Amino acid sequence: MTHPIAQIGLMHFLIVSFLLFGAGVATILTKRNAIGILIGVELVLNAAAINFVAFNRFGWSGTGGEHATPLIHGQMFSIFIIVLAAAEAAVALAIFLNYYNTFSSIDVEAADEMKG
Amino acid sequence: MTPTQLSIRNLLLIATFAPLVSSMIVILLTRRVLYKAAGWLTFVVMGGAFACAAYAAIQWIGLPVADRLPIVTDVPWIPLAGNTAAGEARWLYLGIMVDGLTIVMMTMVTFIAMLVHLYSIGYMEGDKRYNRFFAYLSLFTFSMLGIVIANSIIMLFVFWELVGLTSYLLIGFWFEKRGPQLACKKAFVMNRVGDMGYLIGFGILFYHLGANVLLPATAQDGNMFAAVVRRLHELDPNFSILNPPIWLTAAGIGIFFGAIGKSAQFPLHTWLPDAMEGPTPVSSIVHSATMVAAGVYLTARIYPILTPGAHLFVATVGLITLVIAACMALVMTDIKRVLAYSTISQLGYMILGLGVGSWTFALYHLITHAFFKCCLFQCSGSVIHAAHHQQDMRYYGGLGKKMPITMTCYFICTLAISGASIPMTDWGISGFYSKDGILAGAVNHGDALGVLLGPLAKLYFWLPMGVAFLTVFYMTRSFALTFLGKPRDQHLYDHAHEAPWQMVLPQIALAILAIASAPFIMPFWQNLINESRSLMWDSGVHWVQPGVDHEMGHGIHYVHKWLGYGVGWIAMLVLGIAIYAPGLKTASRIVRIPGIGVIHNWLVNKLYFDAFYDVFLVHAGKTVAYICSWVDKTIVDGLVNLAGWVTRAFAVVSGGVDNKLVDGAVNGAALAVQNGGNVLRATQPGRIRVYVLVFFLSATLVTLAVLAVVLSLR
Numbered sequence A: 001m002t003h004p005i006a007q008i009g010l011m012h013f014l015i016v017s018f019l020l021f022g023a024g025v026a027t028i029l030t031k032r033n034a035i036g037i038l039i040g041v042e043l044v045l046n047a048a049a050i051n052f053v054a055f056n057r058f059g060w061s062g063t064g065g066e067h068a069t070p071l072i073h074g075q076m077f078s079i080f081i082i083v084l085a086a087a088e089a090a091v092a093l094a095i096f097l098n099y100y101n102t103f104s105s106i107d108v109e110a111a112d113e114m115k116g
Numbered sequence B: 001m002t003p004t005q006l007s008i009r010n011l012l013l014i015a016t017f018a019p020l021v022s023s024m025i026v027i028l029l030t031r032r033v034l035y036k037a038a039g040w041l042t043f044v045v046m047g048g049a050f051a052c053a054a055y056a057a058i059q060w061i062g063l064p065v066a067d068r069l070p071i072v073t074d075v076p077w078i079p080l081a082g083n084t085a086a087g088e089a090r091w092l093y094l095g096i097m098v099d100g101l102t103i104v105m106m107t108m109v110t111f112i113a114m115l116v117h118l119y120s121i122g123y124m125e126g127d128k129r130y131n132r133f134f135a136y137l138s139l140f141t142f143s144m145l146g147i148v149i150a151n152s153i154i155m156l157f158v159f160w161e162l163v164g165l166t167s168y169l170l171i172g173f174w175f176e177k178r179g180p181q182l183a184c185k186k187a188f189v190m191n192r193v194g195d196m197g198y199l200i201g202f203g204i205l206f207y208h209l210g211a212n213v214l215l216p217a218t219a220q221d222g223n224m225f226a227a228v229v230r231r232l233h234e235l236d237p238n239f240s241i242l243n244p245p246i247w248l249t250a251a252g253i254g255i256f257f258g259a260i261g262k263s264a265q266f267p268l269h270t271w272l273p274d275a276m277e278g279p280t281p282v283s284s285i286v287h288s289a290t291m292v293a294a295g296v297y298l299t300a301r302i303y304p305i306l307t308p309g310a311h312l313f314v315a316t317v318g319l320i321t322l323v324i325a326a327c328m329a330l331v332m333t334d335i336k337r338v339l340a341y342s343t344i345s346q347l348g349y350m351i352l353g354l355g356v357g358s359w360t361f362a363l364y365h366l367i368t369h370a371f372f373k374c375c376l377f378q379c380s381g382s383v384i385h386a387a388h389h390q391q392d393m394r395y396y397g398g399l400g401k402k403m404p405i406t407m408t409c410y411f412i413c414t415l416a417i418s419g420a421s422i423p424m425t426d427w428g429i430s431g432f433y434s435k436d437g438i439l440a441g442a443v444n445h446g447d448a449l450g451v452l453l454g455p456l457a458k459l460y461f462w463l464p465m466g467v468a469f470l471t472v473f474y475m476t477r478s479f480a481l482t483f484l485g486k487p488r489d490q491h492l493y494d495h496a497h498e499a500p501w502q503m504v505l506p507q508i509a510l511a512i513l514a515i516a517s518a519p520f521i522m523p524f525w526q527n528l529i530n531e532s533r534s535l536m537w538d539s540g541v542h543w544v545q546p547g548v549d550h551e552m553g554h555g556i557h558y559v560h561k562w563l564g565y566g567v568g569w570i571a572m573l574v575l576g577i578a579i580y581a582p583g584l585k586t587a588s589r590i591v592r593i594p595g596i597g598v599i600h601n602w603l604v605n606k607l608y609f610d611a612f613y614d615v616f617l618v619h620a621g622k623t624v625a626y627i628c629s630w631v632d633k634t635i636v637d638g639l640v641n642l643a644g645w646v647t648r649a650f651a652v653v654s655g656g657v658d659n660k661l662v663d664g665a666v667n668g669a670a671l672a673v674q675n676g677g678n679v680l681r682a683t684q685p686g687r688i689r690v691y692v693l694v695f696f697l698s699a700t701l702v703t704l705a706v707l708a709v710v711l712s713l714r
Helices: A010-030 A033-058 A075-104 B003-029 B038-062 B100-123 B131-149 B153-171 B176-215 B224-235 B245-264 B270-277 B280-288 B291-301 B307-330 B336-353 B359-386 B405-419 B430-483 B490-495 B501-538 B548-557 B559-562 B565-580 B584-591 B594-604 B606-681 B689-714
Strands: B069-082 B089-098
Touching: A010 A033, A010 B584, A010 B689, A033 A075, A033 B559, A075 B089, B003 B038, B003 B069, B003 B089, B003 B100, B003 B131, B038 B100, B069 B291, B069 B430, B089 B100, B089 B153, B089 B176, B100 B131, B100 B280, B100 B359, B100 B501, B131 B153, B131 B280, B131 B291, B153 B176, B153 B224, B153 B245, B153 B270, B153 B291, B153 B359, B153 B559, B176 B224, B176 B245, B176 B270, B176 B501, B224 B245, B245 B291, B270 B280, B280 B291, B280 B359, B291 B336, B291 B359, B291 B584, B307 B430, B336 B359, B336 B430, B359 B405, B359 B430, B359 B501, B405 B430, B405 B501, B405 B565, B405 B584, B559 B594, B565 B584, B584 B594, B594 B606
Parallel strands: none
Antiparallel strands: B069 B089
């Protein structure tokens, strides 16, 4: 009987990530509030980051054994995603501020001027 | 040039240009200031011109006969191309030539013009273009004086055309009325026809003689055409009068056509009666001293170049003219038209006289005729003036009681134009001498004509002789209808009165001259004209048969005694008074005689000359013009229209292709793009959540598809 923690495998992470991704997408599609959409985007990004980290933990280079080494790249991608998310939040908030100045609202449904 | 010649020349120059100056002053300056004074101003200037001419004439007569050579002054005017053999440049010359004939004509024209100006002051009183009338009248006189004094063919032609222009202005003076409009046009156009002949004749001369015809007369030549003939002799020493070149005959006849137009000879005579539409003073001066006299004067001047053939032509034209005009004068009812046809007839006498070689007497008849015809017109003008401008003699009658002076003058001039004489003696008044001279010339010329024409030659004497009696008759007729008998229009009679003194005075002066010009003044005039002729003859120029120029010596005492002319004219005078003094009843009874009725009808219609011209010239011309117009409109325009139609059809097709196919393709492409765009725009709602949904759905689909592919490859 292994430690319950040890029984947690890649699939669990993927399920969490999938749920998180689904929650993010659902948030993006259903929220009319721009801030809400931004939060949904954050959830999607984090789901992606969880995937990267999980694939990094459970994925090994080589064929296994003592010489097998874990891949460090997943963590690096996560770090990039976090940085990117921070930058994205800053840019998106700036956009929303201007959006509010233009439409006196942050309801994204109000902005359909770019329809074909 | 001696001082006397210089003085004569200067006096005549002044006399010529004075009317031009006064005319210019009147037309330019007198709009307000001198409006009323225009008549007197031009009259006084004309008087001055007459004084100059008369003084020049006195000086000329004072010269010894041997010194009475032409006074010639030339001024080079326009240089011509080429040089003569002598190396001097050729020129068109301006200048004057004065010989006996010029002196006579100058004196006569200025005198008559002066009296007509005086007469016009009375006659034109109250006319709204009073001043302009006098300007035109003076200009007209100037033109005539220019013709008389010109010394070369070209300069003569310049003034010739000026006379044509000014007569147009004067005849059409009352241009508001239809009659004068047509009459002045007719006069102008018919004169142009004659002038065409002048130019053609001149052209023929110029072709054969070159610049020699442009040279002016010299003191020895006699006149400008004599100069031409002298040079003809110089160019060809073998030149023979008996066998002259045909072109010289043609040239003479051509230039004579100018005279036919101006002097209203057959067949261009129809303008002169119509010119009666002008004011009466104009008729008076045109018929006596100026325009129609110019034609006779020209014929006299071209005498040296008239070959025997041309002489025959001239004589025949004169003969036809004098006969037909006298016949028409018999039946006219308009008093001025009777006088107009009488003028044409008398001009026919003059032309006949020139044609048969009776040079001196033809020109002498011109002078005497000037006085009595001018007087007759002035008398008729006084009658018209008194009779509310009614010109039809059928409304007159008995006017003699109201206008005794006019009647007397008219009667004297009737006698003068009739050639009245005392039967079986040599005594008569002016017309007698001049007409007798012409008839004597015709008799003397008979031999020469007989060679050419045979028995027909007799007509050249007998017809003018008979017409002389007709002249008495028609003049008596007009006199009796106007002044004798009972009034036929009481209203008109009551209104009639003697004319104002400005009109009466010239009549009296002219009537006196009509009598006196023959016995008292005749020798001077006749001699002066004769000198002019002698000079021409002496310069080696006599083309007519020898013997004709002897008519001076023998003919004059010959004709009238032989024919009992004196008895004849008295009989015609009595007959005329007997028929017409009671009124028109006897005359209308005569007209009812069948044969005479037809002739009368022909004459009333002026022998259908106008109708003939109307049909054969005017309407023929119009028909040709109509045909040309039809060809133009139908064929030429048709071709153009066809070309236009074809072009238009092409354009329609081309336009259709352009609009439907080319534009259709372009528009269709645009429409397809637009419709496609409309379809696609539904996919662009502009809402971010829709884009996100689409993105996720399509990402999901792509993922599933990739998975399906990967799994199926396993």
